[in-house]
Amino acid sequence: MVRTQRDGVAVAIEQTTNLLASGGADDSASAPGSKHRPSRWVVDVSVSCHWPVEFTLKLRMPWWTTQPATVVLNGEAVPGENAPSSFFAISRKWHNDTIRLELPVSLTVSEIPDEPETVAFLDGPVVLAGLCREKRVLTGDRSDPSSFLIPDNESEPGRPWPSGYRTMGQQLGLRFRPLCEIADEPYTLYFPIQPSGRD
Numbered sequence: 001m002v003r004t005q006r007d008g009v010a011v012a013i014e015q016t017t018n019l020l021a022s023g024g025a026d027d028s029a030s031a032p033g034s035k036h037r038p039s040r041w042v043v044d045v046s047v048s049c050h051w052p053v054e055f056t057l058k059l060r061m062p063w064w065t066t067q068p069a070t071v072v073l074n075g076e077a078v079p080g081e082n083a084p085s086s087f088f089a090i091s092r093k094w095h096n097d098t099i100r101l102e103l104p105v106s107l108t109v110s111e112i113p114d115e116p117e118t119v120a121f122l123d124g125p126v127v128l129a130g131l132c133r134e135k136r137v138l139t140g141d142r143s144d145p146s147s148f149l150i151p152d153n154e155s156e157p158g159r160p161w162p163s164g165y166r167t168m169g170q171q172l173g174l175r176f177r178p179l180c181e182i183a184d185e186p187y188t189l190y191f192p193i194q195p196s197g198r199d
Contacts, residue, residue, distance in 0.1 A: 009053040011094070018042040041124060043101040052095040058087040059101060064125040070102040107145045107165075109193075118192045121145055121165075121176060128165060128176040129187035138170060142193040149176065 001014040018041065047057065061069055063085045071078040071088055074097055082088045090099070109119035119142055121128040128149075130136065140148035152164035152175060165176040179189070 006049075006053045006055045010050045011053065011055075012046075012048045013057075014046045014048075016044045018044070039105055041103045041105055043103065045099040045101070047094045047097045047099070049095050052093045054091075054093045056089050056091040057094070057099075058089045059099070061086050061088055062103065062125060064108070064122065065103055066106050066108060067104040069104070070100075072100040072102070074098060107149055109142055109145055111142075112190060115192075117142070117194075118190050120189045120191075121149060123163075123165070123178070126163075127179040127189065129179040129182055129189055130191060131175045131177065131182075131185055132188055133186040134188075135192075136172070136174060136188065137192045137194050138167065138174075139194050139196050140169070141195065152176075 001012060004011050004013075045059070059071065061082045061084055065084050069082045069088075071080070071082065071090075073090065078088075078090060080088060103124070105124035108122050110122060112118045138148065148168050148170065149165045150168050152166045163178050163181065167174045167176075179187070
């Protein structure tokens with residue numbers, strides 16, 4: 001929580017993040033046991049002022065978004081451009097207001113600058129690590145990693161969606177997990193990608 005003052009008025013701004021929650025009006029996909037895999041991160045921001053005061057609040061749009069984010073103020077969508085690595089500014093008279101920022105999540109790749117065919121995989125901002133000791137060459141379209149990386153397991157009743165992935169259509173199967181969850185297992189971050197059909 002941030003506490004500050006604006007024109008002599010006490011202002012409190014609090015942020016909460018629901019990782020891998022669904023976006024849109026229906027948040028049922030974020031519920032444990034949902035049959036729909038979450039597709040968005042939701043960031044809720046509350047702004048509380050002792051009495052109404054006017055100022056501009058700027059929301060930082062993360063670099064990893066591949067689709068436009070949705071900004072909702074007090075239940076109503078706020079139009080405007082929100083490109084990655086930019087600020088979305090809202091100027092108004094604030095009192096007791098809530099903002100919901102819905103950030104689409106997708107699988108993307110990060111290439112090695114001198115080796116564009118060798119990539120790491122990211123799920124939104126989360127780096128995925130392949131659970132293997134040796135170098136592995138994967139086959140597929142590196143511009144669409146979701147075509148050969150699929151969710152590791154489906155959600156079980158009463159439990160949230162697992163965070164891992166597994167390969168599909170490869171010579172050897174391989175599981176990926178968020179790097180931040182790995183402790184004492186061997187892993188690899190970068191993988192050469194060979195287009196399908198190449199001998």
